[in-house]
Amino acid sequence: MWSVRLYSLALSLLLQCIGPAAGRPSGCVDDVEAVRESEIKGTQPPVVRFEISLTTQSIDAAGIGSREAIFINDAFIGPTLYANQGDRIEFVVHNHMQQDTSIHFHGIDQRSTPWSDGVPGLTQSQIRPGASFLYNWTAHEAGTYFYHSHAKSQMMDGLYGAVVIAPNDETPRPFHLISSIEADQAAMLAAEKLMRPIFVSDWSQYTSAEYHGIQHAANIDFSCMDSILVQGFGSQYCLSEEELDDMTNPIVLQLLKELARGHMTPKGCIPPLQMFNGDFELHLENVPELAYNKCKGGQSSKGNYTIDVDSSIGWAALTFVNPGGLYPLQLSIDSHELYVYAVDGQYVHPIVADRVLVNTGSRISVMIKLDQEKARHVVRVANDYLNQILGGFAELAYDGATNAPEHPHPKTNYGGKLISSEMVSFVPEDSSPYPALRPAQSADSTFKLRLKKLGQPYRAYEWTQTGSLGYNISHEHDDPPLLLQNVEDVPVTELTLKTQIGDWVDLVLVTAGPFAQAHPMHKHGNKVFLIGSGSGNFPWDSVEEAIPHLPEGTFNFQDPPYLDTFNTVEMEGQANDTWTAVRYKAEYAGAWLFHCHVQTHLSGGMGMVVLDGVDAWPEVPLAYQEWNGFEPPALS
Template structure:
């Protein structure tokens, strides 16, 4: 049910609704009578372009309510949510609510040219949707590279209390289960991002001028906090991976820069050597100067050290380019949810976090002290690490601060290499949905999407063709939602169409080598990864492939999420197969969530349910 802001304000003035301004800028509405809908939650997000300091560096940024990350949008499952975005910046923008299905409200998905026109400077746009799913999500700008300007924040949807939870698979102790449920209700969002002193426009201009992908960053941030650290050359070189060594060998005499980055000449050589890396200004790939920024600290108070107490964290991958290994010194993590949905819990010491990922983890502190929460890059272009602190206070003691100095006993080294054979990484392939989520044995439709470099290190294609947002005037283009292509249209291979109620197989083929992994995010409904393989996809459908090579597939309990990383390729091409159910008609973007690759054209539009296309409310047609 759509409730307009004017309706809500009228209700407030009439006494039916009492507005309450939250500390984070959100507006809750306490309804005194039954107005025909669940209690709405209203948030105002004011976007501005201002000087701001992160990692000890000053730069202009897109702020949300004067901060970056923006305020947490915190609601309950089944709430009706209204988010009004007021664009006080000098740029067009939109907001996407990453991981949220937008069931029945595709006009609130936030993609310019696809579901809406951009929000122009001085204008506002109201997003309305129902919180039909619990868990950890996030919102971010979806206009070109603006995530890198700091426009993002966490979305936390608390689950219904009576629904099944997987905590009894961690412990049979009723007190422990109760403590885990308490921790989940107080879950702490921890947004991990990579930070560059360049604005997104500056970075894009450098990319176009040099025809080389800019892949070197300044810091790793936790909830916007962090510092620039310069790794000594001997330490960085001691942690070079085989992939990094092979890439360095592409250019004679190439070495890591003092930012521990592969030099621009190597990035260009990887893309075919067609660029002009010498045009990249000094200070982007080299010139490391350490800073002393702030440190995000999560403080846990305990009555006694042996009390059954847990801490819940939502780890949000707001990284733009890097893939990170995340761990907590001297502590295990129980991963109980992935991309906002429960899974059968896994006890691990580390996990791989890529662009857009969310993992909900439970941690049981076992002693007082300060412990680093680490995030270190495992992607090839750079060796870099940042940290937050888990500070455990022993309430039974009288000491004013930590019981021990900051722990330095990490589970993984810089570069994500386990420090012992006992270190267990999260295994997505065994991340079974909880409760079980069955899928059919056969799909109704099939599409093969070929992903590849398209002539340079900064140009990427999905479905063999680039879809470049920078080449389109989004303010003038009629959004696809308002003007869908007819079913069966073949005028462009950047748009594919499906029928409502069908099951669809997509094969994501990394069609060249070497190629890094690509975190492929589909807007709308989640997908199941049902198979993978090395070499060409030789069949006319996934159904046929399953009949010939059943050992490559899992149709019993495959992992389910809104983004899957394609396999890296070194000596041969490789593929993954995903399956999803078309239940929400509308135009949904599918794209690589590495910001450079998205800007470089790696995306397609999927018109789901063209035979049951939604009617767009009048207020959104004119927005």
């Protein structure tokens, strides 16, 4: 254990670093380089200390006008936390904003530190304006993750950054499955050590608070963004009506014509029609003109982001991370195949694709063979939902090249559709872990959930994950947080489930139609195996009961995807409903949020609490009961 003297020293140093970046002493951490405390000896793991300061500043990320955003250490998009597998992380947050906040470490299992999961009202109290908080956890699993706010929808305002945990040398890599040539394998290993996380996200000219305000005033499920950002900046493109028609899904286009609207809006969006919002009283007079119908057009002063690569290595490793508010994104690179080698931080059996889907909350790691012309090759990113035609661009530059390629070979168009039917798409649900991981062949308990809009008398933007109740955003202010309560006193409800430690648990999610859309679901605390999916309802009480009634191969217990963020199945054929089944082992006791990662759906109620391992409930340290993770001051 740390000595009181060492903690006092750490706290003293921390207090000196509370001010804004410009006024802090040089010893404070405000860059991508974390400070490794080499003084730690014996059996204790190395400690990586990482500090961020949060402020609100103005930014014009897409050249269409400035808006407020959240800056981390005076930068838009936070610095990357680099650590080694097994390191202990001390992550300090200084809140200089005029609003409460918190930080969640997306994909980090928190197996022995559930009080550092960062969900206000559930695992901690809010970090108040002017306050600091110390998150303390161990990097048990290697891979690429990210930290982001879990307060309100602050992620839509830019509060996020990457977490890269380097694997141990003995960890088996799947690179020999990409190429049998030893030189290629060595080059890929070198490229992995230089892997860069690249954030791709949707972006609105409205702050998250303004965005939700429009929803409330107009009583609509607001879904129309302004641009796609790559690493924090991008452009707004205004297409002609003919161009939008060419890229609009034929079914959507036909519906618009039947409803006398004819086309997408100038911003490429489905207008807020009654048919798509449901049976609610809409107040469309409260929708600003800029929300749907006016496309300004513009470009960030920095232009499109450039991903520089060194062709002498032979390969490049990139991990695409989507922290966006609404949209899953399709991504391709002109003239290059993408060799997917990890998903959500987990190595997978490699898949070669022309286009990859990066869902909200997902991380897709790819190897790229650098064997093309030394030029600037276009990276294309586009919304995958049918509701809006929206694209963005970056450039992959060989050796600092400034020229465009002589003969570019695009894989997708502006709307993200493949140029050729012979090209291959990748979705995370196609992956299988490497080395192989298998779930139990049966579950100890099953919970069935139903994802849909709440309907009347609720509002058009309110959702449920359980069938009839929404998880109210006001739970962020619950005090004391649920983790600190006596778990025996917490009742089992539609929104609160309990499991026993070591149990295998099935979650069956039925997505209700009509227009059953895919929802990116994220369970805190652990990854899950996606064992099956299908169209129609799921009338059975368990997967075991369903197996004899469904076609052979419906369920996969041998090599299913292993993910921390997975998509439910969208509408298939004529069936209104779809279902998705996942299985996990409740091996880490704690209070875990399970929710849709679309920010407007979460704020609208699509979430619930899973209390895993109630028979082995953790004792929360005093530092996290009363002192925001810091040791209480020593009294003489």
